[in-house]
Amino acid sequence: MNSVKVGLLGLGTVGGGTVSVLKRNAKEIERRAGRGIVVTHAAARDLRRVRNCDLAGIQLTDDPFAVVNNPDVDVVVELIGGTLAARELVSKAIANGKHVVTANKALIAKHGNELFAQAQAKGVMVAFEAAVAGGIPVIKAIREGLAGNRIEWLAGIINGTGNFILSEMRDKGRDFADVLAEAQRLGYAEADPTFDVEGIDAAHKLTILASIAFGIPLQFDRIYTEGISKITAEDVNYAEELGYRIKHLGIARRTEQGVELRVHPTLIPYRRLIANVDGVMNAVLVKGDAVGPTLYYGAGAGAEPTASAVVADLVDVVRALTADPENRVPHLAFQPDALADIPILPMSEVETAYYLRMEAEDRPGVLADVTRILADAGISIEAIIQKEQAPEAQHVPVIMLTHRMRERQMNEAIQRIEALGSINGAVTRIRVEYLNKN
Ligand code: NDP
Ligand code: HSE
Numbered sequence: 001m002n003s004v005k006v007g008l009l010g011l012g013t014v015g016g017g018t019v020s021v022l023k024r025n026a027k028e029i030e031r032r033a034g035r036g037i038v039v040t041h042a043a044a045r046d047l048r049r050v051r052n053c054d055l056a057g058i059q060l061t062d063d064p065f066a067v068v069n070n071p072d073v074d075v076v077v078e079l080i081g082g083t084l085a086a087r088e089l090v091s092k093a094i095a096n097g098k099h100v101v102t103a104n105k106a107l108i109a110k111h112g113n114e115l116f117a118q119a120q121a122k123g124v125m126v127a128f129e130a131a132v133a134g135g136i137p138v139i140k141a142i143r144e145g146l147a148g149n150r151i152e153w154l155a156g157i158i159n160g161t162g163n164f165i166l167s168e169m170r171d172k173g174r175d176f177a178d179v180l181a182e183a184q185r186l187g188y189a190e191a192d193p194t195f196d197v198e199g200i201d202a203a204h205k206l207t208i209l210a211s212i213a214f215g216i217p218l219q220f221d222r223i224y225t226e227g228i229s230k231i232t233a234e235d236v237n238y239a240e241e242l243g244y245r246i247k248h249l250g251i252a253r254r255t256e257q258g259v260e261l262r263v264h265p266t267l268i269p270y271r272r273l274i275a276n277v278d279g280v281m282n283a284v285l286v287k288g289d290a291v292g293p294t295l296y297y298g299a300g301a302g303a304e305p306t307a308s309a310v311v312a313d314l315v316d317v318v319r320a321l322t323a324d325p326e327n328r329v330p331h332l333a334f335q336p337d338a339l340a341d342i343p344i345l346p347m348s349e350v351e352t353a354y355y356l357r358m359e360a361e362d363r364p365g366v367l368a369d370v371t372r373i374l375a376d377a378g379i380s381i382e383a384i385i386q387k388e389q390a391p392e393a394q395h396v397p398v399i400m401l402t403h404r405m406r407e408r409q410m411n412e413a414i415q416r417i418e419a420l421g422s423i424n425g426a427v428t429r430i431r432v433e434y435l436n437k438n
Contacts, residue, residue: 003035005038005074007042008067009086015053018077076101090107099127103306112208112331125328130309135304136296136298138284155252159201166247183196198227202248203250242401282301349408350407352431356402356428367398377409383401410429414427
């Protein structure tokens with residue numbers, strides 16, 4: 001049987017990795033897919049640039065539409081990133097009746113609803129395993145492996161760059177900017193690295209995970225998002241003293257009132273496996289009602305780990321080429337006409353425990369004022385540490401862990417604490433999750 005011809009859009013980190021893996025493992029891949037899979041055409045912006053892969057046998061162009069419109073191309077693999085050109089190219093590929101594989105989480109999170117509807121109407125597939133958690137096959141695990149479960153919640157370290165930065169800062173005391181520059185050199189970071197450090201990339205991925213877990217439409221604009229750029233070495237150290245690690249988590253939870261969708265730094269008890277996921281590694285914890293908690297771990301970014309997911313999607317597409325489109329695994333795990341309109345909860349309605357750090361005057365009555373405000377709001381304190389006053393310092397750091405409380409009440413209490421004359425500046429608040437069975 002003839003090989004399936006792939007048109008590749010983008011020859012950067014992931015594009016280069018995809019060419020290499022397809023070439024190196026060609027025989028093994030053919031044994032799995034039942035047909036060879038070869039890249040015949042590829043597009044990049046700068047055709048003079050030296051690439052990290054062997055381009056022999058690939059027709060190159062700087063016009064990606066020439067690839068998408070080429071009748072010889074069976075499957076288009078979109079690896080250019082962004083949502084402008086990529087959206088137009090993917091839409092055009094679908095209109096041309098071509099299956100699409102993409103690693104572009106921004107595209108899927110923001111325009112997936114419309115692209116999937118278009119693909120459904122044309123009877124083609126849009127596969128996106130590489131869009132979430134790099135090489136970890138977590139989309140397939142949730143969409144297929146956990147199909148018998150009612151998913152209750154999931155929580156994941158889903159940005160490799162952010163986890164690499166937090167790990168290097170904690171373990172080696174390295175500077176934030178210096179580690180970010182290294183992540184960029186290694187090809188982990190997004191074209192705009194504020195997407196990594198401000199949680200936008202994680203929010204794109206959480207949008208996708210929540211849809212396939214709960215059967216809801218993609219709703220990127222409803223996610224509460226906080227990044228890691230304000231995490232200080234002090235907070236990392238105090239968290240360790242209290243027996244916790246700070247991780248940047250994406251959390252989606254189904255409650256009776258609606259769905260929580262949030263990305264923020266989180267204290268996790270250090271004994272949890274996920275608290276020990278370091279460097280560029282990602283992990284996603286998924287709790288199903290039948291299976292209980294399950295954990296998926298692996299490289300969250302980088303050329304070949306991501307290519308591993310892209311190639312797996314290509315194999316899936318090739319295997320499904322002859323299948324009846326009605327009988328394929330639905331894009332968002334649930335049948336398109338069975339997606340549920342469950343409300344997304346505003347952050348003010350979310351309940352978590354909290355780590356609070358404040359700079360307080362070291363005199364009698366100050367702590368009593370703070371604890372009274374918390375008690376008035378119904379917030380109970382689990383632990384409290386007052387550090388020694390540094391020589392010359394006017395204030396001492398006070399660190400508290402609270403029990404679970406609704407965010408709205410915590411916001412009000414923090415406002416009142418910050419208004420006390422004895423408290424210097426803003427109160428640092430980091431949410432705490434225990435990630436146990438419930
Ligand atoms: P790179 O910046 O390394 O590569 C992008 C490629 O696209 C480059 O080859 C670039 O050409 C080409 N390109 C950009 N715009 C155009 C255009 N208009 N026409 C033709 N070619 C174009 O990005 P990555 O490989 O890192 O990322 C690609 C996608 O994969 C993104 O969506 C990203 O979010 C996603 N992803 C990335 C991961 C990673 O670890 N890097 C992991 C998981 C997903 P040129 O080289 O000539 O500039
Ligand atoms: N920039 C992303 C990350 C790439 O660091 O996780 C993988 O999606």
